[in-house]
Structure formats: structure tokens, C-alpha cells
Amino acid sequence: MACILCATDSFSEIGEKRGFTIVKCTNCGFVYTTPLPREEELIKATQKKASNFKPHVSLSRKIRYHFFASRIKRLFSQHDRIRLLEIGCNQGNFLSAIKSDKKFVATGIDLNSAALQYARSQGLHVLEGTLESHNFSSKSFDVVVALHVIEHLHDPIRTMTEINRLLSEGGMLITIVPCVTHIKARLAGIKWKYFGPPSHLWYFSPKTFALLLEKTGFAPVYSSCFYNRAHLKTIARKG
Template structure:
């Protein structure tokens, strides 16, 4: 693909000193640049085709981004009016995803459910009401505090590897989280260490193989290299999961599915632990 240039990424104010070069988490090699977005590069691994950001924000800069009280402002987070998309869509996704978990497990709610990237706790609150024993992990101090203070949820503020979670979790969820983590392979290996051998992992990410991504290119609304530092396809999800000890059993792409309602560039992935 011919490298292209687009306007600077939001939020403004980052400099080259805030960035670092990284390699593919699967292959350990540098990517070939396909786009330049402000100070960031969008690259593709020449070995496995995984798309990622390099240079990207350093960990301390990423933490400042997520700690910004305005980070969630204007996002679909359930904070809008009664009939706004910010309220209606999360409710549809939450209900659809809880039903998906029940279908995959072949039984109703019950047991331990962990959400990594819990944000304000909207999904966890619904899961708790449905009958799950819930806990969460969230990097944003603002969001984690809201989930604990306003909803009374058990949400740890920090990285998953530092969270006091006892292994044997029945369901691990990561909704629109994997594209943000510094190392998706290390992240999924940490998830595999926590999920029960008969448990389920469910997650969602943007899809770089989607029609909007292919047609819009640099104008794709989900191309946010300051925060979306990895871009996935169904194939890269399968390869990444396998390397982490998980087997992808289902990928939902349809915007007609309630678990993915109206999302034309999103993947909802179901995975199971590989025995042994």
C-alpha cells in the first residue's frame, strides 16, 4: 500500500518526544509504513500482516491520555439523553452480549465475570443485575472511580497484570479494549492465565478488514493512532489467540446482531481456552 498522509491525530499536543518505535507483537519485526497520521505511523507487519501504530505514544503518555477527564466526553458511553445513541446503543450491545455469553456457555448467568477495560462500568452493572459476580479492570482513573463510587462496582484501576484477580474466572470480557493495550499477545496470555479451563473469553475490536476501513482509508473514523495502536482482522485474531493459548470459536461481523448493532466495522470474537 502506498503511504499516505492525513491530518494530525486527536488529541493535539503530542510531540515526537512522547512516542516510541515498536515491533510486531507476534513476529518481533518492524512494520512497513502505510500511512502517516500527524506524528504517528500506521504500519503493517511484512510477515503476518498485523497492522499497528509505530511510532506510537509511550506508556506514560498513553496513561495521561486515559486519565484526562475529557477522554470519554462525547463518546458512546450511556451518558446521553434517554433516546440518544450514547444511551440506546450501549443498552442494545450489553443485552446482546450477555445473551451471546449465555448461548456460548449453554446456560444462564452465574459465576464470575471479569471485564477488562470496564470504563464507567455500564456493562458490569448490567451483568451484576443479570446474576453474575462481577469484577473489572480499568486504566482510566476517572472511569474506574466513577464505576466504584457511583455504581458500587469492584473495579481495579491499573493494568491487568497487577489486578488482584484469582484465577478460575468463568467469563472474561474485553469490549473495545485489545486495540488499546501495549502488547495484545501478553494481554491475552494474562487473560488465559485467569480464565477457567472451561471458561469463555469474549471481546470486540474494530476491523481493519471491514468495508468502511477499506473504502475510507485514512478517513476511516476508527483510525485513531494515538489510542488505537493495533488493528485486527478475523485471521489476526485467530493467530494471536492461538499464540496465547486460546481458540477462536466464533466471530460476529453483522451489524444486525444485537451484540454488534449498527457497527459496520466491528468484530465480536468468542474464544475458548486450549486444553493444556
């Protein structure tokens, strides 16, 4: 399978996992899974997990959500009203943290029906399905948040392009993805915990995520790979 970022069909193999091969593009360095599962299989696998859903979040994770929400609140402190969409909201932990600031009009979207049922019981506005299935109007949101979502997508270029369409002029995209160039990933090799097809399909570095942003009409504002966690946090503006 050719690289989705640069269209090069030359790659080196990193290793095999769960019947899939993890490869690295010899041109741009993008790391990805081949063969790519069918999108219908990915959606069914995600929905199947709903039967095992139990509403729970650890105290440490709850603290991280509130800290992350507080950073976003400061980022938009000069705005009167912010229309926010979280893709992959699950049970709504981040939405619960952000809604304490009344200026945020927040919507979540996810495939897990059981998690969404719990989110609604907490007074959150959430929708079931994929982003593309809802056909939102252009410029419907001022900020889109996707925390550990993009690595799961069947077609990240399609979804990122759709996010760009949904954002207002100057709108912001805030993401977290696993960082494949983090020291933990380098040391673990194919045993790295985030090499997890078919759930995880794409593995970004700061360089290759910047290529994805450029290809889908975004300009990076901030990017950092957490020193103690193999997570790449990025803030980008609609170009």
C-alpha cells in the first residue's frame, strides 16, 4: 500500500503484529499498517466494544482531563462563545470538564452507543456515528478536539479535510496521537504498546503529523511530544 502522505510505494518493514505488517515509508518516514482493514470492519469492531462498556475513569485520568480542559479555556479566554466538537468523546469525560465554562457550546460524537447513553445521562449533547455520517454544515464549529482518535481512522485525510470544512475561519484543531519517535517507542520496537492493529493504523512523528496538517489545509500553531508519555499534542489553525 502506498504512503497516504507522499504517495511513495516504497517502504521498509518494522515488524508484524496480529496478522498485519507495520511499515515505514522510505521517502517521508511515515509509519503505517498494511494491509488496511475495510472501514466496515473497523466500525463493527468499535461498536462491538459497547457491550463491555462500564462508566469509569481513574482519578489520575480525571485530573488530566480537567487540566487539559483548563488549558483550552485559557486559549479561548478572549472569546464570548465557542462552538466545540469532540470527535471520539466516549463517555464524555472531556466534555464534562469543558462544560463548566458556559461560553463553550459543546457537542460530542462517538460510535459507542453505551458510552453515549451514559454521557447523555450526565447532561451532555452527544451524537452517535462517524463524523462524515452527520453532514454538519460548513463552519459549524470554532474548535474541534480529537484525543487519541486520528490513529484509529480508516482515512485520516478524508476526516481531517472534513474537519477543516466544519471549522470557522481561523478555527482550531486540537489533537493528541501516539508519538512514534518517542524514546519509549524507539526502545520497544515492534513491542511498543501503541503498535496495535487493527485498532491503531497510523503512527505519527512531529514531522509526519505536520505533513498531514499541510495536506488537509491546516497550519501548525504548537506541537510537543510529552517527555514522560509517548503522546504528540498538536494545536493547528485552519489555513
